[in-house]
Amino acid sequence: YSISADVALLRLTAASGLETVSLGNSTTVAVGDEVVAVGNAGGTGELTTKSGTVTGRGVTIAVGDGRSGTVRLSRLIETSADLRQGDSGGPLLDASERVIGMNAAATTGELDSDGYAIPINRVRSIAGRIRTGTSTAAVHVGPTPFLGVLVASRPSGMSRGLLLAGVQPGSPAARAGIERGDVLLSVNGTVVRSTSQLVVLLLRFRPGETVRLAWTDELGTRQTATVILASGPPQ
Secondary structure (H helix, E strand, C coil), X not given: CECCCCECCCCCCCCCCCCCCCECCHHHCCCCCXXXXXXXXXXXXXXXXXXXXXXXXXXXXXXXXXXXXXXXXXXXXXECCCCCCCCCCCEEECCCCCEEEEEEEECCCCCCCCEEEEEHHHHHHHHHHXXXXXXXXXXXXXXXXXXXXXXXXXXXXXXXXXXXXXXXXXXXXXXXXXXXXXXXEEECCEECCCHHHHHHHHCCCCCCCEEEEEEECCCCCEEEEEEECEEECCC
């Protein structure tokens, strides 16, 4: 998967006879084109559809990353389709029912929300890179390494390190003696300044590999330890 592009490729086992979609060409999409967004609004397990029109191309937005931070998604198709939580990952169809995008995000707290989709040409390109099986700075292939820390919001005046709001019991971090309220300073000698940076650093490794951590405890004492990363959920 690619965190920066919000695209993942899954390998299915013991799967056959599956119907597939028809892919369109996202480079020909124009403002004003009619579209239909298909998804799983509300997580009910039933397909839902939302109609709209293309209102923008090449749009960049900032979205929450689920870890008290934000990530930027770029080169998106903007539509008037009213997307809801659960619609992400569903197809955006053109008037000929060809997939021209993958639903990714929506504005919230508005009566008339805007939907955003990743152009299908870009999705195919990224999926092709993932399929090669080679991890890069932008693509992670295989199991996800897991440290087991929850990062708190950065206090004002804190220029480096990450204040920890929690530590997963039994995790590599917990076994190293790291506790809630400690400040994680570095991973393998690289100073960490944001949650997203920590994620990128950890994704360079695989479960079972070791990393060197440095942190300060609540008394301000600097601590170091080498930990073996566990296997966790995709980021």
